[in-house]
Amino acid sequence: MEPLQQDDPRQIGPFTTLARHGDSAVCVRYLAHGPNGAIAVVSVARPELAALTAFRRRFRSETRRTQRLAGGWVAPIESSTDGTEGTEGAEARDGEPLWTASPYVPALTLREAIALAGPLPERAVRILGAALAEILSRVHATGTVLHGLAPDTVLLAADGPRLTAFGALGAAAVAEARPDGQLTVKLGYLTPEQSTGAKPGPASDIFVLGLLLAYASTGTTPLADADRIAHGEPQLGGVPGELRPLVAHCLSKSPEERPSASTVAADLAPEGAAALAREGWLPPSLVAAVEAQAARVRSLEQGDTWGAGPGSGSGQSKADLQPADAKPADAVAAQHAVAVGAGPGSLRDTDTLLVGGGRNAPGADGLGAGVDRVTAALAVPAARSAPTSTAAAVARPAVAPATAAPLPTPALPAAPVPTAPLPAALPPGVPAPDRRALLTGIVGAAAGLVVGGAAVYAVAAGDSDKKPAQAAPAPRRTPMAGLPPEPVWRYEHPATAAEPLSATVWQDRVLVLTGKEQSTGVDLRTGRPLWQRKEAASASRAVPVDDVLCFVDTPDAFLWIAAQDGQVKHRIAKAALAGPGEVLTLTGRTGLDGTTLWMTGQVKKGAALESYLLAYDLVARKWLWRTRIPGAPAPHAPQYQLIGVRPAEIVVRQYASTLTPAQQKAAKGASVLLAFDRKTGKQLKSLLLAGVHPAAALVGDAPGRLFAPVADRLNAYTISTGALLWRLAPADTAPGESGVFGFGGAILRSPMLYVANHHQQVSAVDTANGRRLWQRSTDAPVSNETPGTGVSTSGRTVLAYDSGQLTAFAARDGKRLWKFQETGAQDSGTDTPRYEPLAGGGRNLVVRRDRTFYALPVD
Secondary structure (H helix, E strand, C coil): CECCCCCCCCEECCEEEEEEEEECCCEEEEEEECCCCCEEEEEEECHHHHCCHHHHHHHHHHHHHHHHHCECCECCCEECCCCCCCCCCHHHHHCCCCEEEEECCCEEEHHHHHHHHCCCCHHHHHHHHHHHHHHHHHHHCCCCCCCCCCCCCEEEECCEEEECCCCCCCCEEEEEECCCCCEEEEECCCCHHHHCCCCCCHHHHHHHHHHHHHHHHHCCCCCCCHHHHHHCCCCCCCCCCCCHHHHHHHCCCCHHHCCCHHHHHHHHCCCCHHHHHCCCCCCHHHHHHHHHHHHHHHHHHCCCCCCCCCCCCCCCCCHHHCCCCCCCHHHHHHHHHHHHCCCCCCCCCCCCEEECCCCCCCCCCCCCCCCCCCCCCCCCCCCCCCCCCHHHHHHCCCCCCCCCCCCCCCCCCCCCCCCCCCCCCCCCCCCCCCHHHCCCCCCCCCCCCCHHHCCCCCCCCCCECCCCCCCCCCCCCCCCCCCCCCCCEEEECCCCCCCCEEEEEECCCEEEEEECCCEEEEECCCCCEEEEEHHHCCCCCCEECCCCEEEEECCCEEEEEECCCCCEEEEEEHHHHCCCCCEEEEEEEEEEECCEEEEEEEEEECCEEEEEEEEEECCCCEEEEEEEECCCCCCCCCCEEEEEECCCEEEEEECHHHCCHHHHHHHCCCEEEEEEECCCCCEEEEEEECCCCCCCCCEECCCCEEEEEECCEEEEEECCCCCEEEEECCCCCCCCCCCCCCECCCEEECCEEEEEECCCEEEEEECCCCCEEEEEECCCCCCCCCCEEEECCCCCEEEEECCCCEEEEECCCCCEEEEECCCCCCCCCCCCCCEEECCCCCCEEEEEECCEEEEEECC
């Protein structure tokens, strides 16, 4: 922390500057008063960089992505470009600087912490690594690469770690504007694949994470130069024994052998980084330094003048953090520039990234592909022993000798807050940009990266009774305790237009996929396609019938196909399903129980058009009954949802969009349930559930109970009268949180009900009395989604799922077992697809995410 200089701005947008708060290759940071009176850190892009078109474009797009990623270990930010989408160059025309701002958080950079107190305790390293891995897993799930990890971009705050740079530019060691309008960027680290000129992928982030974990554990880098990174073995003797296997795994030379980010997070902190950090995580000397920094900021806020005070920056001045014989920062940097220029791992002119200044420059999006390779090692100090006191720590060199460090290490700046002008991570739900626009050679994504080394299978269009030639699934690595299971196989269904895809598990042996163009059978043992059948194309999900057949509802006929080979065994034309003189149109599936399928439909006879609820026996292949129901207003047809099945009756709810005006008036915004006799189809009763929204997730059980979310609670009712049986208490919220954290859809596994709420908490509830047996958090950031829930075939594993992750808990006590996230798969559109565990699969849990399917050995 330093006083403002003569040329520093006193006003940045709505912020009034108070002091300098450090700088980086691309920005200068200031402490400032915000419009609400709170202290913020404002990062202002260097003018010479902000003048470049490519820089401004990246600034706008990446800050917008970071705003969408905010949550968890990522602070919310605002920017000078807020509301400027589609206004290319507006900032330059107005002459305003480019800036981002976020709330001030007292924190030290990882480099400062090591300089002050030496290596971190093992528990602190676990929390640090788990938090960073959780961020990486969110980034990698979108198919992008972070390239923002470095000792100066990682912050240590009292309540947990933070990451300040979300991309190569934010973590750049050097960023220069060239006279020809291009931007030269040099990174401060190298991975083995980059040393050979290969395109980095998500595994490159894992390698750098391994370097940081070793650095945090020992105070030194385990691979001191580019040659060692490419060919040498890491020196991990100082890494705590329990951490050493994971760090070595991260530092594998082959990207395929490195664990996924979710695997690292689960191994370091199965209960999540936030849960571990809740009771404190930093050693006392670092806590004192963070508190001293906060005190100095408070004094500035109160109008204190510069001079002797309770520390500055990380609790001390820049001079205090330098050794007695240290050279000025510029001199140190110049010395390093000379020293590293002639040796392995040096930065050379060819080891740069050229970012074009115009649309006709290399890289049509203004981001050129003129990359040879990045050959700089991680900029961390050489080995040092842990100091015996804070004073001793200050006396130790904060900058390693020129011959030991591959990059210049400038004088330590005061800790920044979690904000960066150029994040490069895509948040969930944001479509990935053209890969050429992601800093080619540095931030290039590894689209389609395979989880666990399994093969990706594709099926050619058309009918075939032959098994397509496929490679056998890759062998799984030996699992580590607390890690998600490695997929037995991964199957990628070919994208044919934007057709919807439905999935059914048949007899724990075949995955039957139905779409509007064809149906496909996939072997559940290997993930290999068994057959494809255009004739069985269907917009509806296939229904298992017996140990041979599946039922498929096609546009023109009912088909019964052999699940093992796709051969059609029985066919009934839909024209033959109607009575004499009738035209039958099926309008929707209601539900299935055993071999009975309930559907809604319309029958036209002459000028009359009537709506029905119909029951069909899939084994006998005949109608059981049909019952007239009220018609829906055009253009809708009535559609029902099966809520509960009892021995003598079924309970359904009509979809709100198909209610008649009279029904809507009578319902008054509540759910209306109808009960029908199972044998005859006679309507037995209707039931109004006051306060239960017509679209609320309902589920019923055989004893005659209904479970429904109402505001922030979960209620249980009797089917017979609608009387309230019990009410589950709302979610526990953290201090300062507010809002309705309602429940989502529940899964029944008698006598238990498993349900998640919007606060990312999963509960096991006794259906008889509403007693909550356990409640656990997925540890995912609260988002716009409420997780769904599922149960493994054995019932021993409870699953919570959303678009960000699949989390497993032990059904017995709720212990969090693992978290699964795919790496490198591209999202299919603006709505990020959810993970979805499918019913069935035997010992393997079949998980779907859009058109990708995994088999995870769970039970």
